[in-house]
Amino acid sequence: MTERVATSQRGAANKRAASTQLDKAEKRAAAKAARAKAAAAEKRKRMLGIVGSALAVLLIIVGIAWYARSGDPSTPAAGTNSEASAPGADTPSQVAAFPPLPVDADPALGTKPTPTAGTGTVSKLVVTTLIEGKGPAAKSGQTVTVNYVGVTYADGKEFDSSWKRSQPLEFQLDTGGVIPGWDQGLQGVKIGSRVQLDIPASLAYGDNPGNGAPGGTLRFVVDMLGAK
Template sequence: MSERVQNRSAGQGPGTKAERRLAAQLAAKKAAEKKRRRQSVLGALAGVAVVAVLIGVFVAVNGGDDDKKPAAGTPSASAPAAAAPGTQQLPEGTDPALATKPAVGPGKGELTKLAVTTLVKGKGPEVKAGQQITTNYVGVFYKDGKQFDSSWDRGQPATFPIGVGQVIKGWDQGLVGVPVGSRVQLDIPGDLAYGNESVGGRPGGPLRFVVDVLAAQ
């Protein structure tokens, strides 16, 4: 091994100092470049933050596009206004009497069989078993007239299949054959309703319903 190589290995020759100086220059250059990149990233992030703040202020002041759209369930400007409490908008051609919630009182005497009383006769086709019907209804206890259920109070008609065992027997038997557009009173004994005892929060005993048949399909 030569003396020059030995000196370099020991870190003593003039060549070693030059290499160290070069290495130091390279290290300083890398550090400066890294610092410039960091400053560039921080500057970009600061710019994004400023833009985000400006957008937030613009939306807060102007309401944004979303504020100009109706919220879910809110009528648009072109849609008809919501019906007042206790009223319903009706399909075209329906008797106006069906637009207002009926007053339903108690029955009289003992109820032993299903009784169907037509209060308003509709002009539509008769309901057939297996159809989906749309109704408004009020349900009360037959004996005292106390209400236990009402689609009117929920603000939305109820739609369900009829004549196929999906509702109580009094409805299946009492509504098949009723013309669409009718308002009928169903006096239903307990064995055709939910039974004679109140179980699981269901009303027990004889019941009275006033049902508006709005549609069938």
């Protein structure tokens, strides 16, 4: 009897020991699984951070590229009828910098002039040199590049300007592509010069031209930038 009790007690002890070992194993397994889950979550977090940073950099690059493309809009064509361009001339030259000054030009040519109203009556073309350039004189038949401001002589009101388009005008001199006052007044003007042209209506658009062109006597200040 005593032996059976002892055996029964040993069996119960063994069961308790086995149960304790099983509990410890389960806990270790649970702890290991928890650590693995935490590590996986941390890895996902790091990957999401890397992907987010890469997307941010990509967006910045795309934004810079878009800004670079859109920062150089096309310029409106000069010499349209609606603007009553001084000479109604050819398509102006495309330039990278404005104004494209000649070598050794007076820095004043980089600033837009401000013509004023005239006095008295203008019966013939009057050419006044405001700045004398150092380059060769423009000749008949050459293609010249100019900047200009045009105002009505009586009140000095501006009606056209290459400066407002940030684009000089290019045309062939003395071929009828511009008003006679320009064809006549710009021949012999040295490259790098700024001249004032007081032009009577007979050498401009007439007294009542219509189509938006100014009538009467006109005054232009013209910068001779190049000739070829």
